[in-house]
Amino acid sequence: MLLSVRDLKIHYKTPLGPVKAVDGISFDVPQGKVVGIVGESGCGKTTAVRSLLRVMPPVAVFAGGEVIFDGTDILKLSERRMNDLRWRDIAYIPQSAMNALDPVWRVGDQIVEVLRKRGNMSKTEARARSEDLFAMVGLEKNRLRDYPHQFSGGMRQRVSIALALALNPRLVIADEPVTALDVIIQRQVLDTFATLQREFGLSVVLVTHDISVVAYVCDFVVVMYAGKVVEKGPVRDVLTAPSHAYTIGLYNAFPELSADDDRELSPIEGGPPRLLNPPEGCRFRARCPFAIEVCKLEPPEVQVGPGHTALCHRAHEAAMLRDQARDPAVWRGVVTS
């Protein structure tokens, strides 16, 4: 197991008190596998994955848990030791390369910078390697001399990939890497990325709010909601037998995943709870069509299949709930306060 996140908690300090952005999440990333983290905006996924590099805004603090990378709890490392890991062992692909690249530096120079400063390469070695990296991601080497704004969105993301792989990391965190691109380009970039992942045996944590991306490239999926992991497991199992109401709802919201072509879209009404004072018990209760009295209590993590768990009191009834969920009427008028 390359990465094990155990009960990770991250709080944001605000004048009104701590906001529990990430409230005890656990998941594993096996060597060479792609783990997708899916959830809506504000569920804590970006905060969680950025914390894996220990680069967080000053208002965010670790409030508990462990992050064990290759046998070491990186939360306990000194800043210097942690910095050694950055980019060399764990790299990051940002959502929007346009903002993530220095606009007044040539793209090639930005790759060379990382190679020389963190990879101890000479100028010639670094230049040669940057050409290789570009070739790997399908970009012409003469474009190394261009500035970020001269690339199209898809090509810029390829630059980000090249940059991330520069020092041969073992773990790559991709934070919504294709969200900002249009659908056709998304596929192309994902294909390139998947090829490289297989070729180099990279372990990947891929954050997205788009379930079809998860279906396309991931081996495992972790579903987050309101700072908690509500379901996780092998991709095929979670998508064919979703066992948490939220996952089931997501499934309904993305019809292209199902075989039924004439299934109606039924969005999940309402919005996520405020994390300053999270509600007691199950956090999805207010929007869940299947909520019952016991849901006011903290839900257990229930095993619903090999390596597949859901955080729900009614997880054992998942099959029946999935059936009921096919009717869009079930999802309307659900929201309670």
Place this chain on the structure above:
Amino acid sequence: MRYVLSRLFYSILVLWIVGTILFFMFRLMPGSPLAAFIDQTSTLEQQQALIARFGLDKSLFQQYLAFLGNLLQGDLGQSFFHRRPVMDVVLEALPNTVILTLSGLIVAYVFGVLAGAYLAWRRGTLVEGIGIPIALATRAAPEFWLGMVLLAFFSFYLGWFPAGGANTVGMEYSSDWARIFTLDFLRHLTLPMLTLAIYLQGLPLLLMRSNMIEILQEEFVTMGKMKGLSSRTIVLNHAARNAMLPVVTAFALGVGSAIGGNVVVETVFSWPGIGRLLVNAVSASDYPLAQGAFLIITAVLIGMNFIADISYRLLDPRIRLAASN
């Protein structure tokens, strides 16, 4: 390149229009009757010659053409007071102003940029809380008053620096260059230059600070941390480089406006530059000289505006190279 040429053409156009405005201002305003353009104490022949040269017996429009024609030949007229061509008098004074302005600005901007970047880095601390009001105070203080305070304390009281002028009276020099590269000149330059620097540093300081704060929030700064780059690398090589762009433009604009604003500093320190020349000329009703000095100052201002315009385009690759999507 085409852009540069079109801006150049435009700047020349503005210069011409402003020159025209000046011409009419000096001719038509009350208190400057036409006849005053000719020194009453010169001889009749001289007066006739001047009338002919400037076409003062002709219509206003023809005078204007004569003015333009003379201007293009570099003839700005004859100074009443100095009884020499205006161009000569102005060119004597110009280097002093240029040196004073440039040295003051360079000191101001180097300090301002460093201090501004530092304040941005120390955001939310006491240093910032004190630093900003102090910077604002220097911008709120009249330049000449700063000069007066420095003069009173460092010159009259401590005696460290001379009380005015650019060189000690009575010294002789082989050439203008020789005059400038002396310790004597430097001693004379120090106080006025410091005055300028203190007054001017507020702008680059606040500008740099505000730019840096914005830039430090940008994603590519966070990315730098993720890559494991040192703070020094991130701040200097990336953040500061981005933040500097508007500062460079401001510097060019600053030269243009300081040349005109120098008037007061030159007066306080009796610095023999164009500003003081203008003030004295206006006081003495030496219209050709006043007009000539004004024109030169204007030319510098418009020229620097032009340079500021194109420098921003050249420095920012996003503007220099069109996106090739």
Place this chain on the structure above:
Amino acid sequence: MPQAIDTAPPKGLDLRLDRLPDLTTGKAPSGLMAEISLAAQTFVRVPRQNAYAAIGLGIYALFILAALFADQLIQYQPLEILFSDTYQLKRSLPPSADHWLGTTQGGRDIYSQLVMGTRSALAVGLTAAVCVVAIGTLVGLVSGYFGGWVDNVLMRLSDIALGIPFLPFVIVLAAFLGAAQSNIVLGIALLLWPNSARVIRSQVMTLRERAFVEAARVTGAGQWRILFVHISPNILSLSFLYTSVAVGWAILTEAAVSFLGFGPSNTVSWGYMLQDAYASQALGRGQYNWFIPPGLCIVLVVMGGFFISRGYEEVLFPKLKG
């Protein structure tokens, strides 16, 4: 991809939509009085939250009071030449109980001059600032809203105004038209409007495309109506910021012009005091009591303007925090 699960409201929603005009009649439902009361409420609210605004307003309050009650605050007339009991000219006396800041080389009470100077400073400052910002706002509104050749012409005019050296121009104006404060104000108004005009212009250009303007246009509201009834209120806060800063520039300009000797000699201003001090060799005599206070007063008032502008800007136009 249907964003079914993302139900948070989009960021940057124009919070002023709650004040959408009643589209059927083309009138804002609240009307002018409500506008004014809202502005007044905002004006008062900000200093409570923000130290800069509070301090700035405090400084201004102090000087305005000094200006209003100047006659009560001084013992002697500022231009009155004073003699001691033994008929000696009270030349350059150091500060004392009688003359809190001492006297000038010409025998005048410095403190009286200082207090009286507030009137001149505030009069010139406020008049000039209002003129500059009025012109700038008007130009910005018209230029930004109508675009086209109107915009072109106005922007060329602003280029010309920016091409004229500021202080030399005001000096020449004062020299030729006479050393009156009105001429100084004229010079300031003629050359300083482009800065505010440009900023307001770009703000108007952004607002022009906004939904509520489109809505008003669709219901047939006339262009001038849209400009003045719908767009102006959004601009006025910018104008206010500029005004508080412009007062400072105007006071500094007047001081410089007076110092150079081109200001009125029958009105006591701080610039006049400094010119008097300089010409009377106060620097050489180390008469700090004479030339420090007027300069300090200028610094305070101008800084007050900066503080007000900064304070209100922090509250009204907050930038994203780190």
